[in-house]
Amino acid sequence: MPTPGPLELVIILVIALLILGPGKLPEVGASLGKSIREFRKASSDVQESVSVNVDTTPLPPTQAAQIAPAPVESPTVENAAVATPQVPVPAAPPAAASDPESSPPAPTPPTDQTTVAS
Numbered sequence: 001m002p003t004p005g006p007l008e009l010v011i012i013l014v015i016a017l018l019i020l021g022p023g024k025l026p027e028v029g030a031s032l033g034k035s036i037r038e039f040r041k042a043s044s045d046v047q048e049s050v051s052v053n054v055d056t057t058p059l060p061p062t063q064a065a066q067i068a069p070a071p072v073e074s075p076t077v078e079n080a081a082v083a084t085p086q087v088p089v090p091a092a093p094p095a096a097a098s099d100p101e102s103s104p105p106a107p108t109p110p111t112d113q114t115t116v117a118s
Helices: 006-053 094-098
Strands: none
Touching: none
16 A cells, blocks of 8 residues: 655645644544554554464474375376377368358369270
8 A cells, every 4th residue: 555645645634624623633633643552552562462472382293193194006007098089170261161262173073994995
């Protein structure tokens, strides 16, 4: 969160002066300062009590952690055939299929040249 600059602080003080008036502004400032001071003191007290109560000695390992898990044998697969998916290749690119004039002519069927001459 960015910190307000000097111009923003002046604007906030002018608005506070207009809302509260010159008589109430010092009282509100003093009570706001007390509140901030009490909050900081309570926060530091909590931090001190947490740091004192933290035990830094290592804990003994539990019985479950001392028991090593048994190794699990994994089945080995030898000479396994791996299936590869066959993807059909499109006959023509999509642009050529939509425009029949620009597509190449269809191949002619092979003629039977094994006819016997009599």
